[in-house]
Amino acid sequence: MDRYLYDENDAIKNPWEKGIPYLTPVFFNDEVLIHFFKLKRFSCEFASETYGFIKFDGGYIPFGINPNKKVIMWYGDIKKFANDDIHNKLISENVESDHDLRSEFYTAQINAEFTDVIKEVNIFQLIDKINELTSKNYGFKLYNMDQLTVNSILEKVSRYKQIMYDNEDDFKRNISELNEYLIESVSKNNLKSFFDKTGIPYDSNGGSLKLLETYMNKVIMDDKNHISPLYCLYDFRIWADHTGCTEKYNYSVSRLGLSDDSSYFKIYYKLIDDLIKFYEYFYYFLIK
Structure with a gap:
């Protein structure tokens, strides 16, 4: 452990502690987070642009990002x-305080001023991992999205950190934006090419969501309709975008x-x- 760079003068000390204080900050390049974005055993949750948690089986540890873009x-x-x-990946990104x-x-x-995590960001990280796995397993990216970087994650954290006021305009705005990311960004061309190569029948006139449903049913063999939340979305x-569609709203609320x-x-x-839950189901199927 002493291979890490740190400055004990930064530590928050307790008189009963021996050795290096627990609350001694260790600094890293912000790219250290990429390792936790990508590795199967880990995930990152963000409560703000400067505060988050690295989660893994059996626990989690908090991290911060200071004004100089250093991870603490x-x-x-x-x-x-x-x-x-x-451990060695952390050491490779370790910098002086x-x-x-x-x-x-x-x-x-x-x-002890705690903040709820920003759940929308978890979805984008899951999609990023799904894209990597479909590329590895089937030779195509499922979503037309760039690979996540620390900056792109923090931009999304900033965007979704805003408080959603309980009104129709905010709800409609967020729904329309998520629809663009989670449905319209599905790669229809990649899915059609994959279906053509594998002989899976599909509706050639189907939109992104219908093609994704075909993939879920024919490739993942999902017989429990895990894709339902995307249809609600x-x-x-x-x-949100058309008048006279109240029945769709009511039906989606009921499905939830x-x-x-x-x-x-x-x-x-x-x-x-x-x-x-849908994207977690999808992801864990792909890593089996």
């Missing part, structure tokens, strides 16, 4: 990786298991939770 972790937390293959701890990470960790978008009088806030986050 506590020395005591990093020790959890001492016998792990991620710049002594700047300003971040929501620091505020939350020291002052699609119908919400139809309602909610009552007609549910708030937009409740509907939106139930949809997000169900979308995450």
Whole structure:
């Protein structure tokens, strides 16, 4: 563990601790997060542009990003990786302290001011991993999306961090945007080429969602309709963009298991939770 660069003068010390204090900040290039984006055993959750969690089987550790784009972790937390293959990757990104701890990470960790994670960002990370796996397993990217970078993730964190007020305009705006990312960005051409090569029958006039459903049914053999939340999203978008489509809104609310009088806030986050479950199901199938 002593191979890490750190400055004990940065530490938050407790008089009863011996050796290097647990709360000694260790600094890294921001690219260190890419390792956790990509590795199957890990995921990153963000509560803000400067605060998040690295999750893995059996636990998680918090991290921060300071104004100089340096990632900060506590020395005591990093020790959890001492016998792990991620250890050398961390060391390769370790840099000298710049002594700047300003971040929501620091505020939350020291002052116990906690923030909920931004769930939408989890969806984009899952899609990024799905794209890598469909490329590896089947030779094509499922989504027409660029590979995630730290900057692109932080842009999405900033975008979705905003509080969604419980009104129709905010709901419609977010629904339309997610529809563009999660449905319209599905690569129809790649899916059609894949179906042609493998002899899987499909509707040549079908849109992105119908083609994705064919993939789920014929390749993943999903017989439990895990794709349902995407159809809810699609119908919400139809309602948002056209008049006279209230029945689509009501049907989608019902499919989410909610009552007609549910708030937009409740509907939106139930949809997000169900979308995450869909993409997790998809991802874990691909890594089997």
